[in-house]
Every structure is written in structure tokens, then in C-alpha cells.
Amino acid sequence: MKVSVDRDLCYGSAECVHRAPEVFAFVDGFGVVRPGRDQTGEDPEILEAVEKCPSQAISITEAPRSAPDRP
Ligand code: SF4
Structure with missing residues (x-):
């Protein structure tokens, strides 16, 4: 999984850091x-x-899968 923060949504509550x-x-x-x-x-x-981020600024996405080997 890949975690990221959308800075445009974050308002600095620091819940995530806590x-x-x-x-x-x-x-x-x-x-x-x-x-x-x-x-x-x-x-x-x-x-x-x-879950607790008050501005829903944190996202978790699936990490990109590596491309299958080609013959
Ligand atoms: S919990 Fe959400 S709003 Fe608060 S600092 Fe972290 S990302 Fe920003």
C-alpha cells in the first residue's frame, strides 16, 4: 500500500503525527x-x-504492481 497526504486538504491538526x-x-x-x-x-x-484525519487528507492506495515479464 502507498500512503500520501493531500496538502490542499490538510489543515494541520497533527492527528496523524500523534x-x-x-x-x-x-x-x-x-x-x-x-x-x-x-x-x-x-x-x-x-x-x-x-480514519481520524478530520479533513480526510490521507489516502491509501494499492502500490503499483510491477509489469509482468515479457518473453
Ligand atoms: S491528521 Fe489530516 S489534517 Fe491533521 S495534520 Fe494529518 S493530514 Fe493534516
Whole structure:
């Protein structure tokens, strides 16, 4: 899974940082995904951060699959 924050929606409540500090940081008044931490499994703390974000700014999407090998 890939986690991201839409900065246009984020209003800086810091809920995500409080709930999953190893993945989210607070920078310039916004929640951001820490560098290199955007790929994740189904971590309950991250899912809770998504659920509790008051502006629904956090998205989780499936990581792109690698293309199949061609013969
Ligand atoms: S919880 Fe949502 S609104 Fe609050 S800082 Fe994180 S992304 Fe922004």
C-alpha cells in the first residue's frame, strides 16, 4: 500500500503525527509522510490515522504492481 497526504486538504491538526509518528511528521504546519515511509503494510496505526484525519487528507492506495515479464 502507498500512503500520501493531500496538502490542499490538510489543515494541520497533527492527528496523524500523534497516531503514527513513525510514518507522519509535521512540517511547516502540515502533516506529511516521512521520506521513505510511504510504502506500508496494513498497519493499524496508519489505518487509524486515515480514519481520524478530520479533513480526510490521507489516502491509501494499492502500490503499483510491477509489469509482468515479457518473453
Ligand atoms: S491528521 Fe489530516 S489534517 Fe491533521 S495534520 Fe494529518 S493530514 Fe493534516
